[in-house]
Amino acid sequence: MTAVPDTHTGRTPGDGPAPPDLGELISALQSHGVRVEAPVERRTGGAGPSDSGMLWLEGRPVTVPTVTDPDAPTPYVLVPEDGGGNGIYRDGRRLAGVSRSRRPRFYDLSTADGVPYEKIALLHLDSLASTVVQACNYWNTADQCTFCGIGVSLDSGATIARKTPEQLAEVSVAARDLDGVVDVTLTTGSSTAPDRGARYVARCGRAVKDASGLPVEIQFEPPRDLGILDEVHRIGGADAVGIHVESFDPQVLARVAPGKFRTGIETYFRTWERAVELWGRGRVSTYVILGMGEDPEVTVEGCRRAIDIGVYPFVVPLRPVAGSLMADQRPPSSEYSSRIYRRVAAHMSLRGMSADDAVAGCARCQACSAIDAVQRTPPLLQIGPRPPDPA
Structure with a gap:
């Protein structure tokens, strides 16, 4: 009798334990993308998780750039498996089970x-x-x-x-x-x-x-x-609010979001402080985008300061949107993103914050980031080395 894959995880009985570091795998997929050999529900254009396939990776919701070109420069491939499941493979080795989303x-x-x-x-x-x-x-x-x-x-x-x-x-x-x-x-x-x-x-x-x-x-x-x-x-x-600064590096903010720069990072902090008083710790969040040329130390320190007042920093890699002014820019390397994730996640753990505090929104969903998966993967680096500047 053929084992039936789980609806969300895509894993079948006997597959063995989940990958030991799912956070690193998600970070790699969101940086490199994945070549798909089966149809995947995708979101194209506009805001949000744009130009990405929507997958359940070992039971976790994940959005990743997807391509069908067999010559695409990514080592990762989504392959349909016997019994109806799917897997993420690299160099012929199965890394994780996947369930593909269907059209709503x-x-x-x-x-x-x-x-x-x-x-x-x-x-x-x-x-x-x-x-x-x-x-x-x-x-x-x-x-x-x-x-x-x-x-x-x-x-x-x-x-x-x-x-x-x-x-x-x-x-x-x-x-x-x-x-x-x-x-x-x-x-x-x-x-x-x-x-x-x-x-x-x-x-x-x-x-x-x-x-x-x-x-x-x-x-x-x-x-x-x-x-x-x-x-x-x-x-x-x-039940929750998102007030998104996008970058804690003022030089980057002035270049990529001049209107937000004029609002001022300190204005965001004042707004967050009042919002936390109203909605509670962990129910106020901000996007923090990696890969726009930001100073890693400034970024990590801004995230720590936000965490200290009860704001969840939803750290994500740049997802270039077709039709935007950054459409041709590359996402940051997975190594760079992972180092930031580990340092920010360590501080969240130190302060007792996690995605479990969020009841709705991006911090609850987590599909566009690997930070929650990193936080849940021991051991966590309390103070990581300074990440190299993104290429």
Whole structure:
């Protein structure tokens, strides 16, 4: 009798233990990409985990760049196996079991006025995600964030400019019932309003929570008045918030995100401190992107300072987005990313912080980073060597 692979892990009985260092493997795959010999559900264009395949790697959600070209310069390959499973191989050696994601069922539905659900929100493995306002006041200006692709999806017709709370509530119920979604992440482009769009995304979150009961993270830029955070909290549409600085290196921030640079890193820290008071430790997070020329020491120290006040630094490698100003840049090496991961994860462990504290959003999902897998893989380096500057 042929063993049947587990739905999520892709492993079959008798495969043996999981790889001893899954964090290192995830980091390598996200740097080098993987060649696929079977169809993989992918997200192309726009913001989020763009131009990536969505996989369950030994039971963990992972997004990795995927290619089909047999001559692609990656040593990793996803191979279908007997019995219906899949494996990640390198040089003929099986490294991990994989389950491929399928096309979400809710994508085949539309609202009563004819808008496809797929244009309202997307499934990121087990998380529903939507950019509620697909526009940013930085886009197509000198202040445009060079890593961002928020306008790409809209220009391609893959989404609509503004999602209503009612639309998002409807889609979240369908995604929960048809595809097993466990949380919802709602983000928005920055606006020139004093709240930077936070009130609207919070109202959308409240509609989703009321309809689906799912935990929600909302993401927005620091509002001009910290009192707006209290308003957003009272709306009750968020279990967690993401306020993303992107880089702690001010020289890098000035180059890749001039608008955020003018907001100021200290403004982010003040905003995070108030947000932690409202939502709690570990329920406030920030993206920290590696591979943009940042100083590793400045990056690690910024992450440590964020952790100390209760903010989860969601460290990710640069994922070049097609159509963005950084489309042609390469991700950082896995060695570089792993050294940063180990040092930041060590400090999180020291301070009693982990992804378990997050109830929704990117820090809960973890698919675009290896930091949680690294943190859960002993032994952890408390103080690692200085990483080399990324190439």
